[in-house]
Amino acid sequence: MSSKQQHTPVLVVGAGLAGLSVALFLAQHEVPSLVVERHRGMSPHPRARGINPRAMELMRSAGIESRVRATASARALAENSGVYAGQSLTGHQMGALHEAYFMDVKTDLSSLSPTGWCLCHQDEFEPVIHERAQELGADFLYGTELVSFKQEDEERGITAVLRDRDSGETRTVHADYLVAADGPTSALRTQLGIGFDGPGTTGNFLNVHFEADLAEELGERRFIMMYTFNDTVRGALMPLDNARRWLLHVTFDPTAQDPASFTDERCQELVRAAAGVPELAVKVLGAKPWEAAGRSASAYRSGRVFLIGDAAHVMPPSGAFGSNTGVQDAHNLAWKLAMVLRGEAGPGLLDSYDAERRPIGASIVEQAVLRSKDRPRLADKEPAPANPDIVADTAIWFGGQYRSGAVLAGPQEPALPDGVWNPAPGGAPGTRAPHVALERQGQPLSTLDLFSRSMVLLTGPEAENWAAAGQAAAQRLGITLGVVRIGSPEGPSDPSGQWPGTFGVTARGAVLVRPDGVVAWRAPAGHETPDAVLAHALAAVLSR
Known part of the structure; x- marks a missing residue:
């Protein structure tokens, strides 16, 4: 490795899911980055596997949704759904967990999104x-x-010194910005003196990754997870291919048990008890201890350093929010760094990252902790009373409400609801742009497919003045602005006629959408001075 100094616009520390995602989204914007990872390769451990619909929308925007769904685990688990409980895989079955405690991956979301859940192991997703x-x-x-x-x-x-762990050689790298994606024990966060607080540890677990032929015992069942309760093991079995590859989560007390005490022989004993097959041949592929906890960083930014993923927040796995939240952090940050680096936005735009993602992250941590404490009921038992503090999954995926300088209230904009969640966003500024099914040259298209690399102005065929104002404002500010006239001869068609109402505007209105698919501003109808109004909105959103 050369000791000469090199330059990169963005240095990313950590190549987990969040670090990889920010590199991907920056690359989409043609911004080079250098990602450094202390481990010698990607983790072979399956770990998380639930990619929620919003994260899959982002994979779609990056052009890799089909690649993710083509992975071995995604193909094998495409038909799996439901969470069950039993004495063991072969023992007495207690039933399915009540649907109030999980959003089944088979739920039809076609009215809300062009995509949906995907079960893909992290060792294949990354x-x-x-x-x-x-x-x-x-x-x-x-x-x-x-x-x-x-x-x-x-x-x-920023000037950073990097070291090759094998050779010991160092190199100096200069970066315009540094992204800390170095996990829950983030050394960067600690060095910056950023607090990391919350409810703390909610449980300790050991993941046992193993191979065993359980196809006959599984039979025709295709579940996501089965909780097992018997005298030997209390845990959860997760099929990785509905045949030979599995994960077993088991609870343990780190104050009384050393993780090293979980030898292959001990893990095999636990697996046999969870399967209910005393003589089962088991090959242990790995045993990894982990802590379920709820913590949030007190700041997501310090100067030119930004925290994303587990460096910014950790949460229990309940709800499958953790890694998906990190992917969304990366997506929010990447377009802002790109526009600032290109000179299309002022540095003040970067202040909106903390203002937008930190309240959302803290609230999702709270939701995950609430769900981890909410005792699950079986579907054939008395339903659990609704917990008024638990926010619906769809609101968490699609209903986040940003408040920052990168969001501007348009003319006659109604007041936004309190809090970070808007269960009925309806195209309000600061919320994800709604999905509306469109067509282009006879092919299906979602409104979400229109956003990825630049600001976009949506107008209808009766809003020629807004379209012209958009082109003039973009030229004046020296930025790239996509202008899409839905329903016009050159634009996509709206067969259902739903897009204006869904976005909260009339056929003469306009909606300004950021590269991350979040509504920045909207005008419900025409305006006497559209050029000035739109130029002001763009300049404000981009801190110009």
Whole structure:
């Protein structure tokens, strides 16, 4: 490794799911990045596997939804749904958990999204993102650790020293910005003095990754998870291919049990008890302890350093929110860094990252903790009373409400609801743009497919003045602005006629949407001075 100084616009520390995602989304915007990871390769452990619909929308926007769904685990588990409980896989079956405690992956979301859930193991999901990020120009250094970094003045950025863990050689890298994606024990967060607080530990678990032929015992059942309760093991069985590959989650007390005490022989005993097959041949592939906890960073930014993923928040697995929230952090940050680096936005735009993602992240941590404490009931028993503090999954996926300088109330805009969740966003500024089914040249298209690399102005065929104002404002500000006239001869068609009402405007209105698919501003109808109004809105949103 050369000791010469090199430059990268963005240095990313950590190549987990969040770090890989920010490299991918930056590369989409043609912004190079260098990702360094202290481990010598990607983790072979399956870990998380539930990719929620909003995260899949982002994979769709990056052009890799089909690649993710083509992975072995996604294909094998495409028909799996439901969470069950039993004495063991072969023992007395207690029933399915009441639907109030999980959103089944088979739920029809076609009215809300062009995509849906995907069950894909993280050890297969991460390589897909890595491959696409590399194709688009991201660079990766595995087996490399950050030794030190120093924030220079506003003009000089960050100087970092990296070390190859095998050779011991170092190199100095200059970056305009640094992204901390170095996990729940983030050394960068600690060095910056950023607090990390919350309810704390909610449980300790051990993941046993194993191979065993349980196809006959599983039979025709295709569940996501089965909780097992017997005298030997209290845990959860998760099929990885509905045949030979499995995960077993078991609870343990780290104050009384050393993780090293879970030898292959001990793990085999636990697996046999969970399966209910005393003589089962078991090959243990790995045993990994982990802590379920709820914590949030007190800041997501310090100067030119930004926290994403587990470095910014950790949460129990209840609801499958953790890794998906990190992917959305990365998506929110990437377009802002890109526009600032290109000179299309002022540095003030970056302030909106903390303002938008930190309240959302803290609230999702709270939701995950609430769900982890809410005792599940079986479907054939008395339903559990609704917990008024638990927010619907669809609201968490699609109903986040941002408040920042990158969101501007348009003319005659109604007051936004209190809190970070808007269960009926309806195209309000600060919320994800709604999905409406459109057509282009006879092919289906979602409104969400119109957003990814630039600001976009949506208008209807009767809003020529807004379309012209958009083109004039973009030229005046020197930015790229997509202008899409839905229903016009050159634009996509709206067969259902729903897009204006769904977005809260009339046929003469306009909606300004950010590259992350979030509504920045809207005008419900025409305006006497559209050029001035739209130029002001763009300048305000982009901190110009």
